Amino acid sequence: MSPAAYAQAGPSPVGLDGRQGPDRDRLTVTVRNAGGEIDGTYELYCGPDGGSHPDPRGACAALERDTRWGKDVFAPAPEGGFCTMQYGGPATAHVTGTWAGRPVDARYDRRDGCGIARWDRLVPLLPDMGAEQRP
16 A cells, blocks of 8 residues: 555544544543532543533543553552541542553542642642632
8 A cells, every 4th residue: 555545545543643433532521529610521522622521631631641551541540558647528530441552440539649749640630629629
């Protein structure tokens, strides 16, 4: 196949070329008990960035920043870890969809220091709760 014909063949099967397609990164983020207009369900598409998420470019950049080969960016806090007994509020989030070709079904809360750190690592995919608590 000539280079020109290959370029016209369409998107790659894994969607790594940044074009829209069935395999592009797509997430649904549901936020509850965060307060005000922050609560809701948002769609996020990456490559190209879009959807109903309030900051698709920032959310996709946060995910890209933390994506590493062999590591799950959505992994729960390690079992048996030491977490500060700090309460970050009642906010919860549920993220589902596909990221980097893998299914995602992750839940977030802010009930202790580990949960807060895990949440904050994905801001602005998840809302910046620290900004809401500042005077």
